[in-house]
Amino acid sequence: MPPIEISRGHNPLRDPDDRRLNRIAGPSxxxxxxxxxxxxxxxxxxxxxxxxxxxxxxxxxxxxxxxxxxxxxxxxxxxxxxxxxxxxxxxxxxxxxxxxxxxxxxxxxxxxxxxxxxxxxxxxxxxxxxxxxxxxxxxxxxxxxxxxxxxxxxxxxxxxxxxxxxxxxxxxxxxxxKPFGHDLASARALNEALEVAFPADSIFRIDHYLGKETVQNILALRFANELYEPIWNRNYVDHVQITMAEDIGVGGRAGYYDGIGAARDVIQNHLLQLLALTAMEEPISLDASHLRAEKEKVLAAVELPENLAEATARGQYAGGWQGGEKVRGFLEEDGMDPSSTTETFAAIKLEIATRRWAGVPFYLRTGKRLGRRVTEVAVVFKRAPQHLFARSQTLELGQNALVIRIQPDEGVTIRFGSKVPGAGTQVRDVTMDFGYGHAFTEASPEAYERLILDVLLGEPPLFPRHEEVELSWRILDPVEEFWAQEGGPVEQYSPGSWGPASADALLARDGRVWRRP
CATH class of the missing domain: 3.40.50.720 (NAD(P)-binding Rossmann-like Domain)
Structure with missing residues (x-):
């Protein structure tokens, strides 16, 4: 490190028109x-x-x-x-x-x-x-x-x-x-341990996904526009898919990861928070208490199907070739127990027992060594009645979808049908794309910048309260208990694929398929 001269009293100037992070922390x-x-x-x-x-x-x-x-x-x-x-x-x-x-x-x-x-x-x-x-x-x-x-x-x-x-x-x-515990009981014990020193409103639980600009944009997309909210319900939405996929393995984290698994590591916090933001009712204001109240209502209304064998899927990535590189399977990673039943892929079907969402399935999935690194929320709409067009004219037409891309290429994609140019009438899917990098000259603040600043300002809207954490564990605990009772070897899937066959079967039973981002 080069010699450092100490200067005093300098305060870097801010652009007064920079509205990305426009409050300065106080003495701290x-x-x-x-x-x-x-x-x-x-x-x-x-x-x-x-x-x-x-x-x-x-x-x-x-x-x-x-x-x-x-x-x-x-x-x-x-x-x-x-x-x-x-x-x-x-x-x-x-x-x-x-x-x-x-x-x-x-x-x-x-x-x-x-x-x-x-x-x-x-x-x-x-x-x-x-x-x-x-x-x-x-x-x-x-x-x-x-x-x-x-x-x-x-x-x-x-x-x-x-x-x-x-x-x-x-x-x-x-x-x-995170992790905020490994089940409901441990989460409660952790909350009690922290509250011996800090009041509940002074405990900030960081989920870095909630600091991402695109996650926060879910609220703007839904509630600042008249275009989407009227159709954001069971009358128009067929189902919702929430995906967080990684194209890497556990690597040097094998010892940490074994016994935790994909569901505890990602679904309990990241994906259920995304579900809550996607499905919540409009809050009275953006105040932390109002936002949290609506998220908690959604999480409290989440229901698991009775048959968890058909409503869940899990797997472990096997060894093989991915992207031209020979990779090891999960059970072959350094420090891994070769008999481990910890999953590196997890998928769950959930429903929300509210008037808005009754009957609309939410499919959550996460995994390692999948086809590509991507996190997205896909709201898939019901098919329009096709009395005007012949079946042969819409063979290439799928379901309309609105996809909120959280990483890596942050933005929103809308998929809809359009006529193919030329003689005759053929309708097929096209996409309209919004990318943060193209639409705004300002760079999005990094998630930890936003979250650390919010801690210093004492602004907690992006931080889950202990009630949200406990509600999330109430949802996941029965799944983990079911998998523990199942025992036996865990289904393997090829590196670079999109997970085990049981994940495809989960949606196929409902006549649906996973998106291939």
């Missing part, structure tokens, strides 16, 4: 537990820098790292510097870095060491004076969930949170990453 410090991990290095530290570069952090902002490493402040600053240079999305500016550098501190210690937390308290209290952070501290637990209860107790016992922490106007918040 962000304390990251687990700063040596990939998430911190690739996402959190670069996001902090990018926020500073956009002028969205206060001049006196402080960043504190806590880990077992025997580092001094300057060692941690070098780690942050390297992470910013490698992974930041905005251009590197020395003045922004120098401003941020003045508030970077490091505390070395173990989670079970009260002395380390005493040193942490001394550090943040000193920053309150030197940097003017005013006792406003956010604690980001980028650590395994099993360590959450211990760290929460240490924060409470050391006086870093609670009544002894600071003045009446200051705040303390905690940020945790």
């Amino acid at each position: 410090a962000l304390v990251i537990f687990g700063v040596t991990g990939d998430l911190s290095r690739k996402k959190l530290m670069p996001a902090v820098y990018d926020l500073a570069n956009r002028g969205l952090l206060p001049p006196g902002f402080a960043l504190v790292g806590f880990a077992r490493r025997d580092w001094e402040d300057q060692d941690f600053a070098a780690v942050v510097y390297d992470a910013v240079k490698q992974h930041a999305r905005t251009p590197f500016r020395e003045d922004t870095w120098n401003q941020l550098l003045q508030g970077i501190r490091f505390v070395s210690g173990e989670f079970d060491d009260p002395d380390a937390f005493a040193r942490l308290r001394q550090t943040v209290e000193k920053l309150d004076v030197e940097r003017g952070t005013m006792g406003n501290h956010a604690y980001y637990l980028s650590i395994p969930p099993k360590d959450f209860p211990l760290v929460a107790r240490q924060l409470r016992d050391s006086g870093l949170v609670g009544e002894d922490a600071a003045g009446d106007d200051s705040w303390r918040r905690v940020v945790i990453e």
